[in-house]
Amino acid sequence: MSSTHAGSTAASGKPILKSVPRLSLRENLAAVSAIRRDQLEFMQNAVRNHGDIFHMRLGGLPMIMVNHPDHFQRVLVDNHPNYDKDNFLYRAVRSVLREGLIGNIGGESWRHHRRLMQPSFHRSRVADFVVNITDLTAELFRRWESQLYVDDLVDVTTEIADLALRIVLRSLFGVDMDERSRKFAEEFVEVNTIVGDFFRFPFPPLSWRTPSRNRLRTLIKEMDGFVSHLIQARTSDDSERNDLFTRLLNARDAKTGTGLTPGQLANEILAMIVAGYETSSNSISWIFYQLAEHQEIQRRVQDEVDDVLGGRPPTFDDLPKLTYTGMVIDETLRLFTPAWHTMRHAIEEDVIGGYHIPKGSNIYLNLFIYHRHPDFWPEPTRFNPERFSPEEVAKRPRNLYQPYGSGPRLCIGKHFAQAELLIMAAMFAQTFHVTRPQGQPPVGFAPLITLHPKGGIHLRLRRR
Ligand code: HEM
The missing domain is CATH 1.10.630.10 (Cytochrome P450)
Incomplete structure (x- = not known):
């Protein structure tokens, strides 16, 4: 599965951005019990079925899972100022730490x-x-x-x-x-x-x-x-x-x-x-x-x-x-x-692997799967x-x-x-x-x- 930051180009010369694929409503509903049964297996199947980037809901909370080296590089390194820890995974961590x-x-x-x-x-x-x-x-x-x-x-x-x-x-x-x-x-x-x-x-x-x-x-x-x-x-x-x-x-x-x-x-x-x-x-x-x-x-x-x-x-x-x-x-x-997993929040919109990332998205990075x-x-x-x-x-x-x-x-x-x-x-x-x-x-x-x-x-x- 390849990944680049520029999508193809429209006649206007502007890159055409793809929308992040979404899990269907049925899949998101099924996810609730699948995750409770075996969270890692659920993630592994989701990546197998949907590829290296997709939008899903975990217990109703929206997030974009990314799973390609270019995606990790974009979020954690190249455009890191755009990504902070203002997200629900770290809100839970902050309740303790x-x-x-x-x-x-x-x-x-x-x-x-x-x-x-x-x-x-x-x-x-x-x-x-x-x-x-x-x-x-x-x-x-x-x-x-x-x-x-x-x-x-x-x-x-x-x-x-x-x-x-x-x-x-x-x-x-x-x-x-x-x-x-x-x-x-x-x-x-x-x-x-x-x-x-x-x-x-x-x-x-x-x-x-x-x-x-x-x-x-x-x-x-x-x-x-x-x-x-x-x-x-x-x-x-x-x-x-x-x-x-x-x-x-x-x-x-x-x-x-x-x-x-x-x-x-x-x-x-x-x-x-x-x-x-x-x-x-x-x-x-x-x-x-x-x-x-x-x-x-x-x-x-x-x-x-x-x-x-x-x-x-x-x-x-x-x-x-x-x-x-x-x-x-x-x-x-x-x-x-x-x-084994971490999360970032997109402060402004961005492009990851040619996909449009809306402002405010939760980006989920799962090192176990990666x-x-x-x-x-x-x-x-x-x-x-x-x-x-x-x-x-x-x-x-x-x-x-x-x-x-x-x-x-x-x-x-x-x-x-x-x-x-x-x-x-x-x-x-x-x-x-x-x-x-x-x-x-x-x-x-x-x-x-x-x-x-x-x-x-x-x-x-x-x-x-
Ligand atoms: C095998 C052992 C360890 C592993 C696998 C590990 C892994 C990680 C990972 C993956 C992160 C980055 C999380 C993110 O980007 O969201 C992190 C951050 C951090 N780790 Fe470790 N860690 C280990 C041991 C330690 C030890 C021994 C210390 C301190 C004595 C430590 C202190 C921290 C701190 C304070 C952060 C937050 C850094 C920051 O955000 O500036 N870790 N660790």
């Missing part, structure tokens, strides 16, 4: 906050975080090792979520949390489920007083309490530091000279904590699961890790040498991309790390693969996450051999705000 960076609509306030936070994610800062990652990971793996004598079945998803949260808290905010961090992670799983369900069926509104909406309010209050505790722990500690917390606290607006209000500070911290641990921990769960599913691939990772590290923990300089492990991670993020596009990925559902060998990567347009997004709103934590995933995968392969428990069916997807393994990932570990 408020105006923090991830849900920020865009424009000047986003630019100011992004500039403020960017230095905490430079490569040099990420190198400083490596020791937090290796220390905390080693601590968890030691605990797993000691438990193996009693029970070799590990609840990977829950344990790794707690680990990833501890890593973010120590690296970005300089605090070590007790059991509160585990509770926070559990609360967010519930929030993610309620808001994810809402996106599938956006009724009743989140502001209504139903049991699930009341529960959401309670959970948000508890997560806010966690952030207040963190702020209190940091403000009562007067040692000098140069981390994200200090930057946020000392931030001043260039024009007005004012800092963040206490509310804005809390919002930024909450958003950064959630964005920083949730996607990484899901990715790690899926990576360990893939190792269990593909024993030959697991052995190659173990061999590489043994060769490069010889039994010691990885350092920042080791990371580029773990090439095969990196390919396994890339392939996992292709098929199980945790930030990363499985059969025109660009041969045997798209097969797990094959060789797709990420340097030769194969060089053959593909860069924007075909974008688990961290693209354009100015590219994931700020990309380098952090890449280091974290590589270190955890390498240390895991160094220490354990993993299998899927006999009789346990393959793990399915729970497409919440982020893509979760349905029911969590539970694996059998053996000390190598």
Whole structure:
């Protein structure tokens, strides 16, 4: 399916713009139950039947799905100032994370906050975080090792979520949390489920007083309490530091000279904590699961890790040498991309792939479907790390693969996450051999705000 930005030309010399194809009323009605049954399957069928761009209604809410590299390029990169996050997906996200960076609509306030936070994610800062990652990971793996004598079945998803949260808290905010961090992670799983369900069926509104909406309010209050505790722990500690917390606290607006209000500070911290641990921990769960599913691939990772590290923990300089492990991670993020969908709102009308996009349209970008596009990925559902060998990567347009997004709103934590995933995968392969428990069916997807393994990932570990 090809796509260009100019349509054919009329006698007047003006390009003729095509209208975006629409799902019929019958299809939109059928979509309501199909999406509730299996949202990913519904999207996959819709793309198969209607191509790379079409208009549909999700629970009555109109949106234009785009699924071609040129479309992604237009929306996220080439004409990005025309697309903000003033849309219903991010309104739902903002009900929890408020105006923090991830849900920020865009424009000047986003630019100011992004500039403020960017230095905490430079490569040099990420190198400083490596020791937090290796220390905390080693601590968890030691605990797993000691438990193996009693029970070799590990609840990977829950344990790794707690680990990833501890890593973010120590690296970005300089605090070590007790059991509160585990509770926070559990609360967010519930929030993610309620808001994810809402996106599938956006009724009743989140502001209504139903049991699930009341529960959401309670959970948000508890997560806010966690952030207040963190702020209190940091403000009562007067040692000098140069981390994200200090930057946020000392931030001043260039024009007005004012800092963040206490509310804005809390919002930024909450958003950064959630964005920083949730996607990484899901990715790690899926990576360990893939190792269990593909024993030959697991052995190659173990061999590489043994060769490069010889039994010691990885350092920042080791990371580029773990090439095969990196390919396994890339392939996992292709098929199980945790930030699996996003949305933009067209501020003004535009043209995408020769189609007229009316002002105010919601543009839906689904990375799960995009990363499985059969025109660009041969045997798209097969797990094959060789797709990420340097030769194969060089053959593909860069924007075909974008688990961290693209354009100015590219994931700020990309380098952090890449280091974290590589270190955890390498240390895991160094220490354990993993299998899927006999009789346990393959793990399915729970497409919440982020893509979760349905029911969590539970694996059998053996000390190598
Ligand atoms: C495997 C791990 C991760 C994945 C796959 C991932 C993916 C993404 C994606 C796709 C976006 C762009 C969303 C959009 O354009 O609508 C994004 C944005 C963001 N990510 Fe990540 N992320 C990961 C880890 C992290 C980490 C570790 C942090 C922080 C420590 C982080 C913080 C953020 C923030 C703050 C944004 C919003 C940036 C902005 O709008 O300026 N992420 N992430």
